[in-house]
Amino acid sequence: METVPLSSANAPRLIDGKAIAAAVTEDVASRAAALAAKPGLAVVLVGEDPASAVYVRMKSEKAEALGFHSVQHSLPAETSQDELLAVVDALNADPAIHGILVQLPLPAHLDSAAVIAAIDPDKDVDGLSVINAGRLAVGDPNAIVPCTPLGSMTLIGTVHGTDLSGLNAVVIGRSRLVGLPMALLLAKANATVTIAHSRTKDLPGLCQNADILVAAVGRPEMVKGDWIKPGATVIDVGTSRVPDASRKSGQRLVGDVAFAEATHAGAITPVPGGVGPMTIAMLMRNTVEAAERKAR
Numbered sequence: 001m002e003t004v005p006l007s008s009a010n011a012p013r014l015i016d017g018k019a020i021a022a023a024v025t026e027d028v029a030s031r032a033a034a035l036a037a038k039p040g041l042a043v044v045l046v047g048e049d050p051a052s053a054v055y056v057r058m059k060s061e062k063a064e065a066l067g068f069h070s071v072q073h074s075l076p077a078e079t080s081q082d083e084l085l086a087v088v089d090a091l092n093a094d095p096a097i098h099g100i101l102v103q104l105p106l107p108a109h110l111d112s113a114a115v116i117a118a119i120d121p122d123k124d125v126d127g128l129s130v131i132n133a134g135r136l137a138v139g140d141p142n143a144i145v146p147c148t149p150l151g152s153m154t155l156i157g158t159v160h161g162t163d164l165s166g167l168n169a170v171v172i173g174r175s176r177l178v179g180l181p182m183a184l185l186l187a188k189a190n191a192t193v194t195i196a197h198s199r200t201k202d203l204p205g206l207c208q209n210a211d212i213l214v215a216a217v218g219r220p221e222m223v224k225g226d227w228i229k230p231g232a233t234v235i236d237v238g239t240s241r242v243p244d245a246s247r248k249s250g251q252r253l254v255g256d257v258a259f260a261e262a263t264h265a266g267a268i269t270p271v272p273g274g275v276g277p278m279t280i281a282m283l284m285r286n287t288v289e290a291a292e293r294k295a296r
């Protein structure tokens with residue numbers, strides 16, 4: 001690989017997810033204030049995974065900051081399937097709750113598909129249910145779209161606008177939460193989309209053809225600099241914690257892209273401060289929208 005020196009002259013444009021998320025949440029706050037009843041968001045956490053606990057707290061705090069009715073259910077790791085389903089049922093029946101998020105992954109003894117299926121589709125602000133996945137696939141405007149892809153599309157829009165005609169997009173990852181819905185949204189926006197995954201042949205060569213590259217694998221710095229087409233827009237969905245002795249915490253957050261090598265990208269999202277804040281902003285947006293629909 002030819003190494004491109006890091007200089008301000010050829011550095012990629014940084015896509016400031018934090019600032020764009022702030023604009024989204026400002027709009028959400030004004031929509032929330034216009035409603036007679038506060039939007040209600042319930043976040044359910046099972047077990048004590050520390051990373052999940054951090055994210056859940058960030059979500060609850062953001063909801064409170066926006067004037068939402070915010071409830072958090074922190075259940076012990078040994079919660080049974082029936083106990084968790086009873087919590088979901090109670091939230092489904094609660095008219096003060098418009099959005100329900102069950103933090104994933106759940107402990108191994110729980111059946112997450114059955115839990116997600118139990119959430120009222122109109123309160124499924126994660127967009128994970130079969131109903132919302134189907135609505136998205138067929139273009140039903142009532143689809144609740146998963147937050148990370150929705151936020152990623154907004155970030156792409158700041159570079160390319162909403163019409164991606166003629167652009168090649170490669171999505172690495174095919175998960176229900178990110179890769180699959182991301183590919184659908186890109187195709188809907190007229191991009192030519194390829195879904196890549198662990199069995200893809202010549203992933204670097206495929207990526208080199210991408211005008212828009214979305215990395216959603218969860219493998220730290222997997223995408224190398226020479227995989228990136230000069231001028232490409234790079235959306236880095238990964239957030240992995242890696243050991244870093246120079247930090248007080250002993251670790252640092254890195255994406256799926258070797259950021260320091262991406263000097264010739266046209267635009268790139270940093271980690272942290274890129275897709276992550278957009279995910280939370282879009283969760284708030286999906287919740288206020290669910291509350292608006294209920295009020296109609």
Ligand SMILES: Nc1nc(=O)c2c([nH]1)NC[C@@H]1CN(c3ccc(C(=O)N[C@@H](CCC(=O)O)C(=O)O)cc3)C=[N+]21
Nearest residue numbers: 055102103104105126239272273274275276277279280
């Ligand atoms: N049902 C469900 N829905 C989810 O949306 C969901 C989930 N389960 N399980 C885990 C993943 C992960 N996730 C993130 C959200 C925000 C940041 C975020 O804001 N990150 C900050 C950094 C935060 C930090 O310092 O740790 C940033 O990138 O700037 C990251 C990751 C949502 N997830």
